[in-house]
Amino acid sequence: MQKWEFIELDLKDAYLIKPFYADDNRGGFIKDYSKEVFEQNGIYHDLKEVFYTISHKGVIRALHFQNIMQQPKLVRCVSGKVYDVIMDLRKDSPTFGKWQGFYLSGENMNELLVPAGFGHGYLVIEDSIVSYKCSEKFYGEYDSGIRYDDPDLGIVWPYDEIGGKDKVINSIKDDNLQSFKEFIENYNEFLK
Numbered sequence: 633m634q635k636w637e638f639i640e641l642d643l644k645d646a647y648l649i650k651p652f653y654a655d656d657n658r659g660g661f662i663k664d665y666s667k668e669v670f671e672q673n674g675i676y677h678d679l680k681e682v683f684y685t686i687s688h689k690g691v692i693r694a695l696h697f698q699n700i701m702q703q704p705k706l707v708r709c710v711s712g713k714v715y716d717v718i719m720d721l722r723k724d725s726p727t728f729g730k731w732q733g734f735y736l737s738g739e740n741m742n743e744l745l746v747p748a749g750f751g752h753g754y755l756v757i758e759d760s761i762v763s764y765k766c767s768e769k770f771y772g773e774y775d776s777g778i779r780y781d782d783p784d785l786g787i788v789w790p791y792d793e794i795g796g797k798d799k800v801i802n803s804i805k806d807d808n809l810q811s812f813k814e815f816i817e818n819y820n821e822f823l824k
């Protein structure tokens with residue numbers, strides 16, 4: 633059995649959460665969200681939307697956020713394995729511009745609480761299903777991001793685990809995302 637565990641991360645307001653897990657002769661039981669347990673641990677995360685993404689090995693979905701009405705999200709890899717990156721993009725935060733990466737997998741069951749104002753994305757190491765439990769809804773018109781491989785972000789993606797950077801599978805939308813420099817220049821439009 634695994635009990636709930638809430639680990640505060642170096643990036644302010646972000647958490648790595650180990651969900652409740654029990655197994656028996658039939659298999660396993662995972663509870664990865666409980667309003668009550670979260671609140672007992674000082675996390676207020678009401679749900680507005682839950683969605684899932686299904687990805688092949690090598691897919692990268694990054695680095696995403698909403699310009700306004702940002703979505704706090706609880707992210708878990710339900711099956712497979714991803715390398716998940718969060719970056720604090722809140723100008724007034726002591727950890728602004730810093731990133732952290734975590735392996736999330738069906739096996740380790742870890743989930744990340746990604747606060748509002750963070751960029752989020754992941755590289756798929758094994759064919760994966762990732763779940764999102766969001767406390768704000770998706771607004772397509774505010775959908776935005778920064779190019780995952782912008783050297784100014786300094787994110788070290790484990791390309792070797794997918795056979796090299798040339799194996800990355802990316803969307804056209806993500807190919808055309810702004811740079812970190814452009815994001816900073818447009819900062820006044822962000823975090824309204």
Ligand SMILES: Cc1cn([C@H]2C[C@H](O)[C@@H](COP(=O)(O)OP(=O)(O)O[C@H]3O[C@@H](C)C(=O)[C@@H](O)[C@H]3O)O2)c(=O)[nH]c1=O
Nearest residue numbers: 683685693694696697705752753754770772775803805
């Ligand atoms: C994210 C999202 C997408 N969509 C639509 C838009 C589009 O037609 C289709 C696929 O959307 P995208 O290409 O934006 O999906 P994707 O690139 O997987 O976007 C996601 O990436 C990760 C890293 C996140 O953190 C998420 O918040 C979200 O930004 O689904 C919704 O209807 N609701 C949603 O909540």
